[in-house]
Amino acid sequence: KLANQTRRRHTGFSTGRELSAVADDAAAGVPSSQDHTEKVDDVKARPDELDIAIVGGGMVGLAVACALSNMPLTKHLRVGIIDSNPALKSRNYLKKDGVPDSRVSTITPATISFFRDIGAWDHVQQQRHAFFGKMQVWDYTGLGYTRYSARDVGKEYLGCVVENKVLCNSLLLRLQEENGDIEKMIYPTRLISLALPSKSRQAPTREAISSGYPPEELNRSNLVKLELSDGQTLYSKLVVGADGSKSNVRQTAGIKTTGWNYPQSAIICTVEHITENDCAWQRFLPSGPIALLPIGDNYSNIVWTMSPEESLRHKSMSPEDFVKSVNNALDFGYGPHPHSGSLDYYMEKLFSDIGSTAASTKECFEVPPKAIGVVCERMAFPLSLKHSHDYISKRLALVGDAAHTVHPLAGQGVNLGFGDAAALAKVIAEGVSVGADFGDISLLKRYENNRKAANVAMAALLDGFQKMYSVDFGPLNVLRAAAFHGAQYISPLKKNIISYAMGDAKWPLFS
Amino acid sequence: MLRRLPPCLRRALPASSSSTSAPRRGVRLAEHGQSPPQSAPPPPSPATQKDGAVRTPGGGSAASSLNPAEVAHFASFAETWWDTEGPFKHLLVMNPTRVSFIRSILCKHFRRDPNSSKPLEGLKIIDVGCAAGMLSEPLARMGATVTGIDAADESIKIARVHAASDPLTASIEYLCTTAEDLVKENKQFDAVICLEAAGIIFKTLKFRDSLSISERGAFLLSYISILENALVVLYS
Numbered sequence: 001k002l003a004n005q006t007r008r009r010h011t012g013f014s015t016g017r018e019l020s021a022v023a024d025d026a027a028a029g030v031p032s033s034q035d036h037t038e039k040v041d042d043v044k045a046r047p048d049e050l051d052i053a054i055v056g057g058g059m060v061g062l063a064v065a066c067a068l069s070n071m072p073l074t075k076h077l078r079v080g081i082i083d084s085n086p087a088l089k090s091r092n093y094l095k096k097d098g099v100p101d102s103r104v105s106t107i108t109p110a111t112i113s114f115f116r117d118i119g120a121w122d123h124v125q126q127q128r129h130a131f132f133g134k135m136q137v138w139d140y141t142g143l144g145y146t147r148y149s150a151r152d153v154g155k156e157y158l159g160c161v162v163e164n165k166v167l168c169n170s171l172l173l174r175l176q177e178e179n180g181d182i183e184k185m186i187y188p189t190r191l192i193s194l195a196l197p198s199k200s201r202q203a204p205t206r207e208a209i210s211s212g213y214p215p216e217e218l219n220r221s222n223l224v225k226l227e228l229s230d231g232q233t234l235y236s237k238l239v240v241g242a243d244g245s246k247s248n249v250r251q252t253a254g255i256k257t258t259g260w261n262y263p264q265s266a267i268i269c270t271v272e273h274i275t276e277n278d279c280a281w282q283r284f285l286p287s288g289p290i291a292l293l294p295i296g297d298n299y300s301n302i303v304w305t306m307s308p309e310e311s312l313r314h315k316s317m318s319p320e321d322f323v324k325s326v327n328n329a330l331d332f333g334y335g336p337h338p339h340s341g342s343l344d345y346y347m348e349k350l351f352s353d354i355g356s357t358a359a360s361t362k363e364c365f366e367v368p369p370k371a372i373g374v375v376c377e378r379m380a381f382p383l384s385l386k387h388s389h390d391y392i393s394k395r396l397a398l399v400g401d402a403a404h405t406v407h408p409l410a411g412q413g414v415n416l417g418f419g420d421a422a423a424l425a426k427v428i429a430e431g432v433s434v435g436a437d438f439g440d441i442s443l444l445k446r447y448e449n450n451r452k453a454a455n456v457a458m459a460a461l462l463d464g465f466q467k468m469y470s471v472d473f474g475p476l477n478v479l480r481a482a483a484f485h486g487a488q489y490i491s492p493l494k495k496n497i498i499s500y501a502m503g504d505a506k507w508p509l510f511s
Numbered sequence: 512m513l514r515r516l517p518p519c520l521r522r523a524l525p526a527s528s529s530s531t532s533a534p535r536r537g538v539r540l541a542e543h544g545q546s547p548p549q550s551a552p553p554p555p556s557p558a559t560q561k562d563g564a565v566r567t568p569g570g571g572s573a574a575s576s577l578n579p580a581e582v583a584h585f586a587s588f589a590e591t592w593w594d595t596e597g598p599f600k601h602l603l604v605m606n607p608t609r610v611s612f613i614r615s616i617l618c619k620h621f622r623r624d625p626n627s628s629k630p631l632e633g634l635k636i637i638d639v640g641c642a643a644g645m646l647s648e649p650l651a652r653m654g655a656t657v658t659g660i661d662a663a664d665e666s667i668k669i670a671r672v673h674a675a676s677d678p679l680t681a682s683i684e685y686l687c688t689t690a691e692d693l694v695k696e697n698k699q700f701d702a703v704i705c706l707e708a709a710g711i712i713f714k715t716l717k718f719r720d721s722l723s724i725s726e727r728g729a730f731l732l733s734y735i736s737i738l739e740n741a742l743v744v745l746y747s
Contacts, residue, residue, distance in 0.1 A: 072626040072627070072628070073626065073627075073628045074628070076628050221676070222676035222677070237677075430607075432628050432652075433611070433614070433628075434606075434607045434610040434611050434614065434649055435610055435614075435648065435649025435650060435651070435652035435653040436607060436610075436649060436652070437648075437652075437677065440595070441595065442595045442603065442604070
């Protein structure tokens with residue numbers, strides 16, 4: 001009974017696709033500080049020492065940097081971003097008139113609120129983005145459907161579909177505003193090795209005591225050492241692993257994961273319509289869900305989950321055949337349209353007295369707009385669930401897909417990542433406010449406790465949903481359809497589902 | 512009543528509260544005196560005791576805030592003080608709360624911006640009974656110029672080593688001395704903070720007037736009251 005909001009692509013997938021650029025011979029430098037900040041620093045920091053090193057300059061890594069730069073208590077911190085992706089050199093708005101990229105994210109109102117707080121949302125609004133206020137989810141058996149509307153909970157929109165490159169670009173532009181010159185903040189290179197300080201150093205030995213005042217080397221031994229592919233070595237008080245599903249940081253730190261690969265792949269691409277699409281559509285097929293997400297200007301994004309064999313076939317078929325296949329999957333393919341019947345009349349009667357009625361309860365099933373062409377490259381990637389046993393270690397924190405990779409079914413993955421970024425920045429600010437060492441594990445524990453609860457809940461829901469809809473079995477089909485109809489007619493349940501999917505931290509069934 | 516306290520704190524408190532130099536008055540102190548013998552710490556080794564005595568030649572042990580036995584007792588825990596899973600983890604867990612409280616008081620007292628990352632910049636603060644630096648280090652990270660004093664030489668050494676690992680805290684001046692001895696140096700501070708050293712509570716009130724506090728200075732003293740099972744804070 002999870003709201004089937006639209007989906008998004010894994011950051012890990014994007015990271016995996018990025019080619020390793022040849023490292024520039026950019027000089028290593030400390031991010032420029034405000035004059036006031038430099039004045040109050042008793043001890044001059046060395047150029048190769050950072051407060052926080054963020055490994056991975058994708059959407060979530062940039063969001064961590066942006067959040068820190070935007071808060072009074074943390075904006076003085078020396079932050080470095082390690083990523084060789086050339087997109088990090090962008091300093092201007094992306095053009096609106098081109099064809100949308102196939103890698104998009106569906107961001108929740110909670111994420112939009114976070115972007116506003118860190119000052120990046122203005123930049124998103126200057127580039128291509130598409131709000132949607134309606135959503136329809138239905139089942140190939142034709143036995144049930146659910147429509148959602150933002151009006152049901154008094155909101156203007158359910159979410160917003162944005163290209164991943166627009167989100168990254170907006171965060172970069174905001175970083176530029178806050179820091180003046182982010183050339184010094186970005187290390188366009190790759191992480192080769194990571195040396196975490198051993199726990200035993202926390203309590204100095206008697207030998208260290210008897211040697212009198214300790215050598216300066218003791219200073220470095222309490223920091224994380226990062227060796228980069230361009231030959232540089234950095235030291236940092238805290239390392240943030242934002243390097244995606246196959247996180248190098250997580251593996252180096254020896255943090256284990258639990259998870260499994262689904263026997264499914266997702267095909268993503270952009271299609272064009274005759275008219276603008278203003279609704280998010282999702283249909284559950286025998287092989288997996290297909291989603292049609294509006295991204296503005298008569299374009300929509302397709303996210304189609306199917307078996308790896310089918311995905312290979314769909315990736316290589318002609319554009320015309322692919323469009324036919326998409327339209328078939330969103331229309332009469334595999335089964336009939338759901339329609340209102342006598343049963344619906346009694347369902348409506350039965351539940352109409354429970355709370356105020358959600359407006360979308362009375363809405364009829366609609367057929368999504370037909371695609372008339374595929375306008376960009378089709379991409380396919382395997383789906384998996386992965387959850388890190390620990391999000392933190394001494395002087396280390398994992399965020400985004402490095403900590404958790406979920407099924408893209410409801411498009412929640414990157415929103416969880418942005419939630420991580422907000423929570424981690426908040427914990428660091430709390431540490432600074434009480435003069436704590438923000439690399440200390442007892443402080444980072446607060447971040448982990450906060451985020452694990454949210455992320456495990458979402459991952460479990462999505463996994464359960466995936467399993468329920470991957471079986472084609474008569475009685476289960478009817479049960480599934482009943483679940484859809486329940487969601488359609490029980491207004492309080494529907495409203496809770498909408499709020500949860502929009503990022504409210506309440507469970508759909510209790511409140 | 513004693514059993515409600517964490518074992519590490521219960522071990523520490525009787526030692527300090529049983530100081531022979533502290534005057535015994537009223538019901539509270541009488542109850543302290545009645546603590547069961549087995550909760551008393553083991554006697555310090557002769558070598559340590561001797562070192563403690565030697566380090567206070569000027570004033571003599573009679574004038575010291577702590578007697579040599581107490582100094583040795585605290586020193587024996589020095590190396591594990593900073594371990595978040597060690598015997599003092601409860602104090603470390605409590606630390607952010609008390610630091611947040613102190614930050615709030617000092618920001619109001621000196622009219623500093625509470626949203627600044629270094630609100631105590633320019634203030635000279637002395638941490639009396641600093642132990643391994645659990646309070647001195649946060650104060651330094653918040654911008655203060657910090658002097659930490661403690662009578663236990665090993666504590667001071669541990670505090671120095673720990674502080675040296677962070678440039679923000681390496682500037683702390685740790686002195687192995689007593690408050691009485693420091694008075695003779697005529698140093699002046701904006702704030703005097705004395706926390707969780709219950710054994711010297713009454714002497715602290717006495718040397719508060721001795722230490723040079725600048726005009727509009729602040730004085731904080733807190734201790735864990737066994738009778739009330741609470742953290743009591745005196746602020747003036």
